[in-house]
Amino acid sequence: MSALGTFIEKKIKVITTDGRLFVGKLEGYDNNTNLILTSTIERIFDLEEETEQIDLGLYIIRGDSVVCAGIFDEEIENSIQWTKVHGVQLKDTKNPF
């Protein structure tokens, strides 16, 4: 899984299977996509309300909860006023029917 190797020590955004978004620095990973993130925050979007951000610190995300993880342009990221951004709640990945 060399794809994640190139993300080590970088800040990444992670989307989880329950539709949450996390931002943190990738310290480690393994073949099951388990992730270790430091300085983690969770960002919660809403269509009407202001964006909420929660500080979490050191986080381990279990691999089977990971949808995707990406490195991003920190300049663009820092220039955005996240409280003003609105978005829909992401769906989960379970399709029961």
Added chain:
Amino acid sequence: MLFFSFFKTLVDQEIRVELKNDIEIKGTLKSIDQFLNLKLDNISTVNDETKYPHLIAIKSLFIRGSTIRYIHLNPMLVDANLLQDASRREALANSGNRIGR
């Protein structure tokens, strides 16, 4: 191993991935592994951009294979006959492993 080899031939091509949470992402395939995890560069979301700010500013995206529903491909990149033959050979190889159980 069949589709792992198949997707290796598509590295550097543009593909569109539809995930199980209904997000659709277009990008250039840069890497694939045996779990069919993908890494895409040059990402853009196909759905309404204003609804999905989650992926703003992302340069390179790792997608866990298990969360993929579909991958849309350019038909010119797919050799139908090659794929069909490979499926037959793969099926034969798999049945060979079961004889004598």
Added chain:
Amino acid sequence: MTEKSVYEPFSLIKLSLDEQVYIKLRGAREMVGKLLGYDSHCNMVLSDATETIFVVDEENSEPKTITKKSETIFIRGDSVILVSNAQD
């Protein structure tokens, strides 16, 4: 050692290579298309595929379908419920 002549389920799918297949998928979805490739996980590649999604309209709560076409599509096997040969 005798050759196995009993057909396993996957050998029925092998018979459908290059033919039209009908696939029922999780999430109230169906797919019809020509089968180009498959593996033992039921991962598949179809050409000239039509997807039908069965959904309930948000406003009037009536069932409706959404269809989408795709020239070439890879389907991940863990969404597959059943595979059959399609006549149309």
